[in-house]
Amino acid sequence: MTAQEDSLKLDSMLCFAVYAAGHAFTRFYKPRLDALGLTYPQYLVFLVLWEADGLTVKSLGERLFLDSGTITPLIKRLEGRGLVRRERDSEDERQVLVFLTPQGRALREKALAVPLAVRTALAGEREAVDTLRLGLQKLRASLDEQSGR
Template sequence: MTTPATDWLRLDQQICFSLHAASRAFNGVYRVILKDLGLTYPQYLVMLVLWEHGDLPVKALGEHLRLDSGTLSPLLKRLEAAGLVRRERSTRDERSVEVRLTDEGTALREHALQVPRRIAAATGCDVDEIRDLRTRLDQLTSMLDAAAQSEAAGDAGRQ
């Protein structure tokens, strides 16, 4: 069955809206689960990267999270005020600021271990379904990144 062209503009036909709605639903579950840790979802993502990679320059942290410094800086400021991270000028490059976990930030990792299990349970998916969905979403992200670069190159060529 083919979809009439006019139906392509229906909200329920938009993959971006399905992803947006799922993201908002995830944020709602994370909000409740992360309340015990005293973290917001974006702060939790910062902590995940630091727990995984250790000390990082702000620029590298932003690259991992796909966030610009204007969005990342207030997050880091709040995490620093909470005593979870420290921001320090790099001794190797004065222009670079490194983010380091404090002892309290490192210790919080133990309390966060229950978060992924609770999120997985909330999805109703088994481990293989979650792995498959994550793989497919990563592929979608790569395709969209490539399409955005191609579109940007085409826009530059048309100007």
């Protein structure tokens, strides 16, 4: 096997580990978030909003690395359920500010139980976490090695 072919195998392990980990994480949160009626990305939006209300769609997107094509419909769904309120900024009519409604704020109380529950569920998954950790360690090492030449 050539070195190039070998790197294709390495690639398959590395990129796959990160890819799979992202989805696995989502799956772990799902049962807990179902209780809140939120999806994983919606939960992330609330984690941001509970810290700081009245952000623009753009700044929300920047914090979560999501673009308006994803954020806009997501926020509209939350608005439809009465969890957030959208308001055009009178200072700059291009922008839309997102505020929590009382219900959206109230959701935080229920959400407080989520992190512990997820951590408990993850307790049986040490191996998977380690696999990903080691994969990243290898990736990191290979980056150093590569630029070291």
